[in-house]
Amino acid sequence: MVDVMPGRTHKDTVAAEPGSRPRLVYVVPHLSEDESEHFAHIPALLAALGKHVDVAAAVERGNPPARLAGVRLLMRVPGRRRIGRMLGTALTVHRLSRAGYQTYFLRYSTLFLIVLILTYPLYRHRILLWRSGLPNVRGPEQPRTLRLRAREFLNMITARLVHCLVTGPETMVPLMAGLWGVPRHRMRLLYNDVDAGRFAPLDGEARDAARTQLGWGDDEFVVLFVHRLSYRKGVTLLAPLLDAVASAPQVRDSGLRVRLVVAGGGPERPRLEREAANPARGGRMQLLGPVPNHDLPRLYAAADAVVMPSYEEGFPRVLLEAMASGTPVVTTDAGGSVDVVGTDYPYVAPVGDLDALAGHLRSLVASPHADRCELGRRLRYRAQSEFSPQRVAAMLHALL
Known part of the structure; x- marks a missing residue:
């Protein structure tokens, strides 16, 4: 041409x-x-x-x-x-x-x-x-x-x-x-x-204070979703994903209550509001609406995991923000997501595979806290060295 x-x-x-x-x-x-x-x-x-x-x-x-x-x-x-x-x-x-x-x-x-x-x-x-x-x-x-x-x-x-x-x-x-x-x-x-200076882990005391201010309990495993609320970003999978993880025997045996926190706005918000209001979910789904970017570092660092069940991505900054914050992620292989987290990262599911996403989240919930912290440190190092x-x-x- x-x-x-x-x-x-x-x-x-x-x-x-x-x-x-x-x-x-x-x-x-x-x-x-x-x-x-x-x-x-x-x-x-x-x-x-x-x-x-x-x-x-x-x-x-x-x-x-x-x-x-x-x-x-x-x-x-x-x-x-x-x-x-x-x-x-x-x-x-x-x-x-x-x-x-x-x-x-x-x-x-x-x-x-x-x-x-x-x-x-x-x-x-x-x-x-x-x-x-x-x-x-x-x-x-x-x-x-x-x-x-x-x-x-x-x-x-x-x-x-x-x-x-x-x-x-x-x-x-x-x-x-x-x-x-x-x-x-x-x-x-x-x-x-x-x-990575703005998106960074919180020390123990600051993290506990942030979780208290956000209304998250010590006995909760908080899964964070940050994205536009659209089909392309996998929003229709969020409620079924929460149900599949929260009802798993290994999660119930861990003594942790799984909470899904959703930050963002978009056309699928009415659907999520209906799903969050379902009494069967017991208030485990929290919708924050659009969150200014300067408030996101605290959310990432206070959460236990970030989930990105997208059907479509290019170069997702959500993964970069979570990684810099030292928070483990569960993602699909949409677009360039694998390039971002690395080809050896264990918690990547095929696009649209609800069972694989749920399995990865269940594995994270059941894993020792020290192992999740080490995974977060590896992700943060990758964010600092590759994407500064x-x-x-x-x-x-x-x-x-």
């Missing part, structure tokens, strides 16, 4: 003169102090990236702070409604071009991406687009509507128009290339990162 945006080579983009630092615009879809999405991780990455790259941040929505560590130029994209935001984005691109920024990194910013493609003949910028995950995974009750088809077509076209399609982890590179029809030579690998902001910043720097 012919690159439809020729004319700017890697050498031209990176270094205008010998010894100069590369410049990059990192487009931030949303950033606020009470951020409940994974965009809350971006400031730590920008701080690490700014040590080697002249970074400009273009924030599309939210209430960002006046300054971000590592960022030389912080711009808030003006405009509220669609037309206003499109014009505001075009104005932002013009200002960034005049400031000498020609390379853009985007994740979920469709409108910004479209503006960059439309204005390429004028500004000759370079576009690095991150995508990971399999959008064609849908629930049995979710039809492939005209709107959904149009979105898939738009995603395919834009993926082919950018200079470089970035994805991760390793498993997702050939999957993304095949899904969007992008030649492998225009694919690049980039990890997600996690700040510093390492991911170096990978992104190398892409430039």
Whole structure:
């Protein structure tokens, strides 16, 4: 396939003169102090990236702070409604071009991406687009509507128009290339990162205090789910999973009462509310709703295990956050999940396999506390060594 945006080579983009630092615009879809999405991780990455790259941040929505560590130029994209935001984005691109920024990194910013493609003949910028995950995974009750088809077509076209399609982890590179029809030579690998200083284990006293504040008893084994409440993330499996684990003889013999705590919002919340209210479950299912990202470290560190029964994933930050917190995880092998936890990790189930998920959780409940702590330490070490902001910043720097 012919690159439809020729004319700017890697050498031209990176270094205008010998010894100069590369410049990059990192487009931030949303950033606020009470951020409940994974965009809350971006400031730590920008701080690490700014040590080697002249970074400009273009924030599309939210209430960002006046300054971000590592960022030389912080711009808030003006405009509220669609037309206003499109014009505001075009104005932002013009200002960034005049400031000498020609390379853009985007994740979920469709409108910004479209503006960059439309204005390429004028500004000759370079576009690095991150995508990971399999959008064609849908629930049995979710039809492939005209709107959904149009979105898939738009995603395919834009993926082919950018200079470089970035994805991760390793498993997702050939999957993304095949899904969007992008030649492998225009694919690049980039990890997600996690700040292991913010997501970290609690000492015994702080953990006991957190569990008391959350209403979790000493005799409870708390299983935490953190994700969007949608079919794709395995939400329909949560209640059956809880029932299968709580009723197991080895769990009853352990003297522990299993509690499932669900953090997140989404279309499946009414279903979960009905399932949680079922008297047969005895209040063992606790729904917290959306939780700001800055409050999640305490939840992860206070829980005994994290479950991610997803049907679809790309590079799940939920696993990174749990691992950095030193909390054992039970996950499916959706997307790149095995790349994240490691090929030797024992608690990975095939997608949709309720029995395997329940078996892994039962094994964790029955295992000695010291063994779970050791497993958590291994996971945290992997998060720190493989997925730190510093390492991911170096990978992104190398892409430039």
